[in-house]
Structures are given as structure tokens and as C-alpha cells.
Amino acid sequence: MARKFVIASMLHETNTFSPLPTPIGAFGPGGPLRGEQAIAELADTNYGIGGFIGLAREAGAEFVVPLAANANPSGLVTREAYEEMAGAILDAVRRGCDAVMLDLHGAMVCEHLDDGEGELLARVRALAPGLPIAVALDFHAQMTQQMVDNATVITGYRTYPHVDMRLTGERAGRTLLRALAGEVRPRTLWGRRPILSSTLSHTPSRNPMKDIMDRAIAAEAAGAVLNASVFGGFPQADIPHLGLSAVVVVDLAKAEGEKQGIALRDSLLDQAWDRREDFMYRGEPLADSIARARQMTEGPVILVDHGDNTASGGTQDVMSVLEEVVKQQLDDVVAGPFCDPQAVARMIEAGIGANVSIEVGGRVDMPALNLKGKPMRLDGKVRAITDGEFTVTGPMATGARIRMGRTAVLDTGRVQVVVSEGRSEPFDLGVFTHCGIDPRRKRYVLIKSRQHFRAGFEPIARQIVECQGLGVTASDIALFDYKRRPTPLYPFEKDAQPC
Known part of the structure; x- marks a missing residue:
């Protein structure tokens, strides 16, 4: 008889400083996808769940997808949302299966739980003690003992921007299939170092992380271990299990096999610890960044506002960087998308070609940083109105359908401002091309991102300028009041020792 798998995804990176709640409706268009709809939309995408589905088909297995849930990073996941999603997965397991494949993030924090993924895995394990469980995690996962104790196989993304999400699912799934066939007996080992690394400094595409991750990749490729992953962690969460980890x-x-795995794990972590100072981020004042960009004569110059990044929990409506761009009179700029349903409604009401004077952005206060929303008055002509939907063609989340909500373009003369009803990080050129703007032909492209923009925008960039805008994803960790973090933790405790 064909084996039966339960395949699901439950993805959320929780910024505990974000003022945006995360209810069930945030986890997809109208809520999570389920069953055949989930399979149809995600099977051929560059997501971990797409890799799991492909492997199940390749193995000739029966499978069900009770839930495919993916929300933009934001604040705490509501209790109701978590219990509904976990319940759907547990109900499918309860009906019987030979294995479970879960595409999770690893940094979900809920109103009632610090470790959403560990709790889910513990519940699955309690329901089916001997069930093989494969888990694919984001590079920014906050690893816990509970996750490791209740999973059979864990793999993590090796890239940031995350262009290997499907591959990560395939890595975990292939090890699980080998275990089901009796070829291997997997055991998961993990460790952590007390480093709160910056997301602008720990990408595996560059050192200090690059050759650490390269060693993990090489060990897996050579068969020295079944799988090896390094996790940078996510700094915008005030929880007890922050840190840089390896699995x-x-x-x-x-x-x-186990002895060699322990040696590899400890060596990777020791190397990261030795480089702990290099994982810290040091920027420059915003005005200086824009002044430097103003001297760059050839575009596109990508202006990266990393203080208000949707994919780290930002509100996507902070106007500080655009204000500085206008103040310093940069010309031939496209900026956005900014999230402001009220401004979009005003422009749609006025219609294409209408001249309007409206406030944009600044609708959301950020109490964790004592920041009040500050709208920006803009005068211009409505150039385009769209439904905000497009299919990703770039290397990250390839094939996924992006739904930004209704979107409008306001042309102020110097700047074309893209405004949408929903939040969406610009990692694909489609955020602009779908509304008739070719960013390759602009001198400046202002976007809200940290690293994911590199997937679609780095190939077209002549220059990249990081901009320290305001917001709950700011890279200066001194701005955040951590009350529940572990101690010691570098850089707060400079004399922290590896654990």
C-alpha cells in the first residue's frame, strides 16, 4: 500500500515589538489555504511545502494538506489563530498517516506561547509517539529544545534572501524518506551561542556567516552528516530563547556518526562565537545616507529602508526615509509600496489623471519605541490603479501569487509613490512592474527591506544604499527594551561566555 503523509505549513516570524496583531485572517487570502486549493496554489512554488508535495508525488505516496498558512511578519499571533491552525494539523494526524512533513518558520510567538513551533511538534508527538516528522525552518528560526526533542529531521534555509525554501523542504523530506526505507537512523543535535546577530550582518551570502554556512553545506554534501544547518536567529523578539544556533x-x-556530528556542530558554533563582533551592525545617520546617494550619478540606486520592513514585522507606513529624499530633492524616484488603505481609497475615488493633495502613511503608532505615526502630505497626479496582484518571477518564492490589495500610484513630479492596501516586502520587481513602472529605468528606487530585496533588485542595481529609517525593525538594538531575553547575551553583556 502507498504510504500516507500529512503535509502542512504554518509560517510566521513574530516581531514582539510590532503593534500589528496577527489573527487567522492574516494567514492567507481570507485565511489559510486548505486541501486541494493549497495543493494547486503551492505545489510548484519555491516554498518548503512545495518541496514536500513534490517529494510525496515522486515517492508515489498519498498525502493530504490540511493547512497552508503563511502570514507577513507582525506582532503576536492570537490564541484563536494558533489553536485553529494547530487543530487542523492535529486532526489530520489523528486520522492516521505514516509521516508528517511540516514547513514552519521557527520564530512564531503567540499570545499564550513563546515557542509556537515547539508546542505544535510536542502536540503531534504526544498524539503519535513513534511518527516520523520532518521539519523545514527559516534561517531566522529561534531554536528550542522542544523543537529538537519532537522532530525526527530538521533543516533550515541556507540563504538570505531565502531562495532555497523549496530545497530546504526537499532536504528534510529526503532524509525522512530514507529513514522510512530503513536506510538511516536520524538523530537531531543542536546547540546555541549567546549572540544577538544583526539581520543586516548575518546573511550567508557574505562573511562573517558565509564560510560557516559553507562548511555546513560541504559536510552535508560529503555525507559526513545527513543534514547540517546554521540559524542566524531573529533579533526583534523579546523571548527567553534568542541566539545563534546550529542543527x-x-x-x-x-x-x-554521532561523534562526528557533535564535533561539526561545536566547530560551527565556536567559529561563530569567535566572530561575534562581526555580527553586529553599524550604520550611518539617515541624512548622510541620502546625501551620499545624491552624489551617485548612475542608476538605479537602490535605497533600502531597513527600519520599516514588512518581512520583519514593520508597519510599512513610516515615511521618514521618503521625507529625507524629498528634503534633499532627489529626482527620478520610485518609492514604495507604502501601506495606507485610506490613501488608496482617496486616489481611487479621485480616479486616474486626477490631481490630489493627500496624507500618506503614518497611520500606525509604535508604542514599543514611543513613536507616533506621522503622515506625509503629498501633492501629485494619480497615474495608475491596480488590484495589486502579480506572480513572482524572481528567484525568491518563484511562482507565488502576491496580493498587496488595491494599489495606486501618485506622481509628485520627482517621485512616483506606490501605495497599497496591504503589506508586502518588495523582493520582486513585480511590486512596481505590475502597475506600469519599470524600476530598471529609474535613477532611485526606494524600498522597505533588509536583505530579501537582493533577490530581485540587486541584479539591476548600480549602487545600494542602506537607510536607517524609523520603525519597529530598526537595526539599532539599543532602541528596543528587552525584558525577557536570556542573559548573558552578546552584545548586551560584553563578557558573555559561550554556552
Whole structure:
């Protein structure tokens, strides 16, 4: 008989400083996808769940997808949302299966739980104690003992921007299939170092992380271990399990397999600890960044507002960087998307070609940083109105359908401002091309992102300028009041010791 798998995704990176709540409706268009709809929309995408579905089909297995839930990073997941999603997955497991494949983030924090993924895995394990469970995690996962104790296999993204999401699911799934066939006996090992690394400094595409991740990749490719992953962690969460971690899956059927895995894990973590100072971010004043960009004669110059990044929990309506761009009179700029349903409604009401004077952005206060929303008055002509939908063609989340909500373009003369009803990080050129703007032909492109923009925009960039705008994803960790973080934790405790 064909094996039966339960395949699901439950993805959320929680910024506990974000003022935006995360209810069930945030986890997809009208809520999570389920069943055949989830399969149809996600099977061929560059997501971990797409990799799991492909492997199940390749193996000739029966499978069900009770839930495919993916929300933009934001504040705490509501209790009701979490229990509904976890319940759907548990109900499918309860009906019987041979294995479970879960595409999770690893940094979900809920109103009632610090470790959403660990709790889900513990519940699955309690329901089916011997059930093989494969888990794919984001590079920014906050690893816990509960996750490791209740999963059979864990793999993590090796890239940031995350262009290997499907591959990560395939890595976890292939190890699980080998275990089901009796070829290997996997065991997951993990460790952590007390480093709160910056998301602008820990991408595996560059050092200090690059050759650490390269060593993990090489060990897995050589068969020294079944899987090896390094996790940078996510700094915008005030929880007790922050840190940089490594996970190694070893084969207990292999002589010295566990010993070799422990040695690899500790070596990777020791190397990261030795470089802890290099994982910190040091920027420049916003005015200086824009002044520097003003001297760049060839575009596109990508202006990256990393203080208000949707994919880290930002509100996407902070106007500080655009204000500085206008103040310093940069010309031939496209900026956005900014999230402001009220401004979009005003422009739609006025219609294409209408001249309007409206306030944009600044609708959301950020109490965690004592920041009040500050709208920006803009005068211009409505150039375009769209439904805000497009399909990703770039290397990150390829094939996924993006739904920004209704979107409008306001042309102020110097700047074309893209405004949408919903939040969406600009990692694909489609955020602009779908509304008739070619960013490759602009001198300046102002976007709200940290690293994911590099997937679609780095190939067209002549220059990249990081801009320290305001917001709950600011890279200066001194702005945040951590009350529940672990101690010691570098850089807060400079004399922290590896653990």
C-alpha cells in the first residue's frame, strides 16, 4: 500500500515589538489555504511545502494538506489563530498517516506561547509517539529544545534572501524518506551561542556567516552528516530563547556518526562565537545616507529602508526615509509600496489623471519605541490603479501569487509613490512592474527591506544604499527594551561566555 503523509505549513516570524496583531485572517487570502486549493496554489512554488508535495508525488505516496498558512511578519499571533491552525494539523494526524512533513518558520510567538513551533511538534508527538516528522525552518528560526526533542529531521534555509525554501523542504523530506526505507537512523543535535546577530550582518551570502554556512553545506554534501544547518536567529523578539544556533542531523547507524556530528556542530558554533563582533551592525545617520546617494550619478540606486520592513514585522507606513529624499530633492524616484488603505481609497475615488493633495502613511503608532505615526502630505497626479496582484518571477518564492490589495500610484513630479492596501516586502520587481513602472529605468528606487530585496533588485542595481529609517525593525538594538531575553547575551553583556 502507498504510504500516507500529512503535509502542512504554518509560517510566521513574530516581531514582539510590532503593534500589528496577527489573527487567522492574516494567514492567507481570507485565511489559510486548505486541501486541494493549497495543493494547486503551492505545489510548484519555491516554498518548503512545495518541496514536500513534490517529494510525496515522486515517492508515489498519498498525502493530504490540511493547512497552508503563511502570514507577513507582525506582532503576536492570537490564541484563536494558533489553536485553529494547530487543530487542523492535529486532526489530520489523528486520522492516521505514516509521516508528517511540516514547513514552519521557527520564530512564531503567540499570545499564550513563546515557542509556537515547539508546542505544535510536542502536540503531534504526544498524539503519535513513534511518527516520523520532518521539519523545514527559516534561517531566522529561534531554536528550542522542544523543537529538537519532537522532530525526527530538521533543516533550515541556507540563504538570505531565502531562495532555497523549496530545497530546504526537499532536504528534510529526503532524509525522512530514507529513514522510512530503513536506510538511516536520524538523530537531531543542536546547540546555541549567546549572540544577538544583526539581520543586516548575518546573511550567508557574505562573511562573517558565509564560510560557516559553507562548511555546513560541504559536510552535508560529503555525507559526513545527513543534514547540517546554521540559524542566524531573529533579533526583534523579546523571548527567553534568542541566539545563534546550529542543527546537525546524524545517522546513528553510521559508526562514529554521532561523534562526528557533535564535533561539526561545536566547530560551527565556536567559529561563530569567535566572530561575534562581526555580527553586529553599524550604520550611518539617515541624512548622510541620502546625501551620499545624491552624489551617485548612475542608476538605479537602490535605497533600502531597513527600519520599516514588512518581512520583519514593520508597519510599512513610516515615511521618514521618503521625507529625507524629498528634503534633499532627489529626482527620478520610485518609492514604495507604502501601506495606507485610506490613501488608496482617496486616489481611487479621485480616479486616474486626477490631481490630489493627500496624507500618506503614518497611520500606525509604535508604542514599543514611543513613536507616533506621522503622515506625509503629498501633492501629485494619480497615474495608475491596480488590484495589486502579480506572480513572482524572481528567484525568491518563484511562482507565488502576491496580493498587496488595491494599489495606486501618485506622481509628485520627482517621485512616483506606490501605495497599497496591504503589506508586502518588495523582493520582486513585480511590486512596481505590475502597475506600469519599470524600476530598471529609474535613477532611485526606494524600498522597505533588509536583505530579501537582493533577490530581485540587486541584479539591476548600480549602487545600494542602506537607510536607517524609523520603525519597529530598526537595526539599532539599543532602541528596543528587552525584558525577557536570556542573559548573558552578546552584545548586551560584553563578557558573555559561550554556552
